[in-house]
Amino acid sequence: MSVMSEFIKGIYKENPVFRLALGLCPVLAVSTSISNAIGMGAATTFVLLSSNIIVSLLMLLFSKILSEGGQKSINKIRIPMFIVVIASFVTIVEMVMSAYFPVLSESLGIFIPLIVVNCIILGRAEGYASKNPLIPSIADAIGMGIGFTLALVAIAFVRELLGSGALLGQNIMSSNFKPVLLMILPPGAFLVIGLYLALLNWLDLRKKES
Numbered sequence: 001m002s003v004m005s006e007f008i009k010g011i012y013k014e015n016p017v018f019r020l021a022l023g024l025c026p027v028l029a030v031s032t033s034i035s036n037a038i039g040m041g042a043a044t045t046f047v048l049l050s051s052n053i054i055v056s057l058l059m060l061l062f063s064k065i066l067s068e069g070g071q072k073s074i075n076k077i078r079i080p081m082f083i084v085v086i087a088s089f090v091t092i093v094e095m096v097m098s099a100y101f102p103v104l105s106e107s108l109g110i111f112i113p114l115i116v117v118n119c120i121i122l123g124r125a126e127g128y129a130s131k132n133p134l135i136p137s138i139a140d141a142i143g144m145g146i147g148f149t150l151a152l153v154a155i156a157f158v159r160e161l162l163g164s165g166a167l168l169g170q171n172i173m174s175s176n177f178k179p180v181l182l183m184i185l186p187p188g189a190f191l192v193i194g195l196y197l198a199l200l201n202w203l204d205l206r207k208k209e210s
Contacts, residue, residue, distance in 0.1 A: 003135055003136055003139045004139070006136050006139040006140045006143060007139040007140070007142060007143040008143060009140075009143060010140065010142075010143030010144035010145070010146065010147040010148075011143055011146055011147040011150065012147070014144075014147075015147040015148075015150075015151055016120045016144055016147055016148045016151070017147070017148060017151035017152070017155075017193070018151055018193075018196055018197060018200055019200075020120075022119050022120045022123065023044075023118050023119060023120040023148060024193075025111075025114070026040055026044075026111045026114065026115075026118065027151070027152060027155065027189065027193070028186045028189040028190070029111055029186075030107075030108055030111055030152070030156075031152050031155040031156040031159055031189055031192075032156065032159055032160060032163065032184050033107075033156055033159075033160045033168075033169070034153055034156045034157060034160055034167060034168050035104065035107075035168055035169065036104070036107055036108060036156065037149070037152035037153045037155070037156035038149065038152075038153060039097075039101070039104045039107075039108055040108055040111065040112075040152060041145070041148055041149025041150075041152050041153065042149065043093045043097065043108075043112060043115060044115055044118065044120070044121070044145060044148055044149070045141075045142070045145025045146065045148070045149060046089065046093055046145075047086060047089045047090055047093060047115050047121055048120065048121050048124060048141045048144060048145045048148075049138065049141040049142060049145060050089040051082070051085050051086045051089055051121055051124075051125050051129070051141075052124060052125060052128070052129040052137045052138065052140065052141035053129075053134065053137065053138060053141075054085050055082055055085060055125045055129040055130050055137070056129040056130070056132065056133065056134045056137040057134060058081070058085075059129075059130045059131075060133070060134070062074050078126070078130065079122075079126065082122060082125045082126060082130070083116065083122070085125070086115075086116055086121055086122065086125065087116045090112070090113060090115045090116045093112060093115070094112050094113060097112060120144060120148060124140060124141060124144055128140050129141070151196075154196065155189060155192050155193060155196070158183070158192045158195075159183045159184060159188055159189065159192060161173075162179070162180045162183045162188075163179055163180055163181065163182075163183030163184035163188065164179050164184065165177045165179055
């Protein structure tokens, strides 16, 4: 696959939320507003990109300097090694966000540290970056990050609009609008995700039939 194909697949064909159903825990929790969705998406994309770069370079370095026996030893500890790399970048994100975006940091709360165990990031490090060169790994990380962010924003758009009558914190509905409180609760997120999945499956079916 070309670099462009690796980039595009994460946005639609292998979207981590709508296609692979990964990372749903933060999706359910932070998609109550678009600002939270953008913040979480940006943080996840940064960690995903940085960890993919380091993992790809580390595995390339090990493959060049280690014997076959040494490579087998590295394979036994690769998951803990990946988690340490990911945790380092999550710590950077958490510190920067606390210093420069305190309101957003407080709003996202525990879900920033929990990026460490986000299965999207660990999955891309183990399933892709550790087995592929640097440039495709970068394209994969950016595509997956953008796909995750777009999915978050799409879900948050519906939930914030119907749940509070606002977008980006600004009221846009008339005074007669009655918020649908279900939308700001986790079941509302499941409902919105299900509707998006149905829409995407319908579009794929139409595409196959045409």
